[in-house]
Amino acid sequence: MQRLNEILTTVDSWIGSSDWFPFVLLGTGLFFTIYLKFPQIRYFRFAFNVVRGKYDKEGDEGDTSHFQALTTALSGTVGTGNIAGVALALHLGGPAALFWMVMTAAIGMCTKFVEVTLSHKYREKTADGSMAGGPMYYMKNAQFKIGNKSFKLGWLAAIFAGATVLSSFGTGNMPQINSIAGAVKSTFQIEPWITGAVLSVILAVVIIGGIKRIAAVTERLVPAMAVVYFIGCFSVIFANAGNIIPAISSVFTSLFTTTAATGGFLGATIAYAFNVGVGRGLFSNEAGQGSAPIAHASAKAHEPVSEGMVAILEPFIDTIIICSITGLTLLSSGAWQEKHYNDFAVTDMSIIAGADYSDDVKEDRKALKEHLSGENPLPVFDGMLQVENGKIVSDVTVIHARSVAEDVTVNEYFGGPPLTGEVEIKNGVLQDASISFYGKSLVHSSPLTAIAFTKGWFGDYGQYIVSIGLLLFAFSTAISWSYYGDRAMTFLAGSGSVKYYRVLYVAGFFVASIADTTIIWTIAAIAIALMTLPNLLGILLLRKEMKLTIKEYWDGFKKEYPQEKTPE
Structure with a gap:
């Protein structure tokens, strides 16, 4: 597993986690923001009129309303990225990572406007009468031009569709249930396999009904889960009101300087915080990934630009609102920099030779930070670790979740008796994953958010809000991504392959x-990149058509609604 x-x-370091990927993603969004004259600002208010159906026409083709398409797409993005992803970003990059998540969303509002408009424009009606769309359809049907030459990108469409199928597992499926199962286990002590079995049955029942049943579920589930989650967040924020200003201030003070080490947090560089924030921001709102256009393609609309405007609201709701509130909850609670007792994940743990390192010593903090960043790696332990009655007697320092572990106990297995004997360590890594390490360290993802929620008005009961919110958020994401995957399978192998x-x-x-x-998080990062890169290439090649499509929309709108004031 470790290997x-x-x-x-x-693989992820070559693409999604590479230094160039965030610049490609943000660069594309920034280009369209300037090229189209800030549509995410100019069309923002107008989008609400479209969502409530003000300009709908009887006979518009499609399977869902604007609102249902929006909630379906939101249910695909509002998930672990908002609860576990924000916590992971703060854990890795510190407060500055939250700023870059929000900036990614602000620029991503324009990216999503473009990709949804183009995908809706080239959607198709399938043999069963339902609508199918997404980037693979504009890649297949649109005429791309370079100079005087015209061509289509059918081969790129196939790559995107294949990546969408992979991403449906790596983004919408695996991380969601893994986070749910982890939260339910820590809160209710229910074994993960039981949670997985029960929710798998419910998932099967919902997705068999197709997009109409999915839309019917998500239009009720998304607003309800948002209300529950917000109540929990504000109970923490207001209970720690004195920390609100320092928390917000830390986001900006750490923006252009190395994030300071505080508590168990060993600090983060500017570049690392930037990469983490952009990466988690994309995982949260999926702008540029090409997933949301698949949901919006089902909407009843006669003008693709109007559906593109609806999509502008997604990153705003998903990241600028929900992720910001989650981030403020974590920062104001202080939980993100505190160590807590937990079972150590083998893939999140390394063992350094020498037991003298302490995060209470300034020189050690610097050495450990440079070790974690790869600037100046410390020597790792290699050999047989000596353990007596659960306590390590060898001269080592255990690093878990990017922090110095304390009060470490080694057990024969998870929940088992203390171990006495030797434990094989190769290059700092535990070789027998059945052996359990338990102790105090930083935590991340959904367990961190659950701890933060206990520091509010609801006390220990706050963790139940996280578990319930995570279950609803993540499960709705899994539902929506099943639809994205089945549309991609329809494109690749026909509707018969969907079952x-x-x-x-x-x-x-x-x-x-x-x-x-x-x-699971690593697979998700790879899958996201494999969808994003072909999609960004496609919309850049269609930039002139996008501008022309917007012009045609407003020309027609003025003729049809001469008394309406347009945001053009």
Whole structure:
């Protein structure tokens, strides 16, 4: 498992986690923001009129309303990225990472406007009468021009569709149930396989009904889960009102300087905070990834630009509102820099030779930070670790979750008796994953958010809000991504392949409930990049058509609604 994670991490370092990926993503969004004259600002208020159906026409083709398409797309983005992803970003990059998440969303509002408009324009009606769309359809049907030459990108469409199927597992399926199962286990002590089994059955029942049943579920689920979650967040924020200003201030003070080490947090560089924030921002709102256009393609609309405007609201709601509130909750609670007792994940742990390192000593903090960043790696332990009655007697320092672990106990297995004997360590890594390490360290993802929620008005009961919110958020994401995957399978192999895909999707959902968290997040990062890059290339090649499509929309709108004031 450790070896597999190392391979996947290497692959991810070449694409999604590379230094150039955030610049490609933000650069494309920034280009369209300037090229189209800030549509995310100019069309923002107008988008609300479109959502409530003010300009709808009887006979518009499609399977869902604007609002249902919006909530379906939101249910695909509002998930673990908002609860676990924000916590992971702060854990890795500090407060500055939150700023970059928000900036990614602000620019992503324009990116999503473009990709949804183009995808809706080139959607198709399938043999069963339902609508199918997404970037693979504009890649297949649109005429791309370079100079005097015209061509289509059918080959790129196939790559995107294949990546969408992979991403449906890596983004919408595996991380969601893994986070749910982890939160339910820590809160209610229910074994992950039980959670996975029950929710897999419910998932199967919902997705068999197709987009109409999915839309009917999400239009009720998304508003309800947002209300529950906000109540929990504000109970923490207001209970720690004195920390609100310092928390907000820390986001900006750490923006252009190395994030300071505080508590168990060992600090983060500017570049690392930027990469983490952009990466988590994309995972949260999926702007540029090309997933949301698949949901919006089902909407009843006669003008693709109007549906593109609806999509502008997604990153705003998902990241600028929900992720910001989550971030403020974590920062004001102080939980993100505190160590807590937890079972150590093997893939999140390393053992350094020498037991003299302490995060209470300034020189050690500097050395450990440079070790974690790769600037100046410390020597790792290699050999047989001596353990007596659960306590390590060898001269080592255990690093877990990017922090110095304290009060470490080694058990024969999870929940088992203390171990006495030797434990094999190779290059700082535990070789027998059945052996359990338990102690105090920083935590991240959904467990961190759950701890933060206990520091509000609801006390220990706050963790139940996280578990319930995570269950609703993440489960709705899994539902929506099943639709994205089945549309991609329809494109690749016809509608007959969808039933086999759904079986695999439900099976993968169950398996991921008991799989390693770190590997799942790495797979998700790779899958996101494999969708994003072809989509960004496609919309850049269609930039002139996008501008012309907007002009045609407003020309027609003025003729049809001469008394309406337009935001053009």
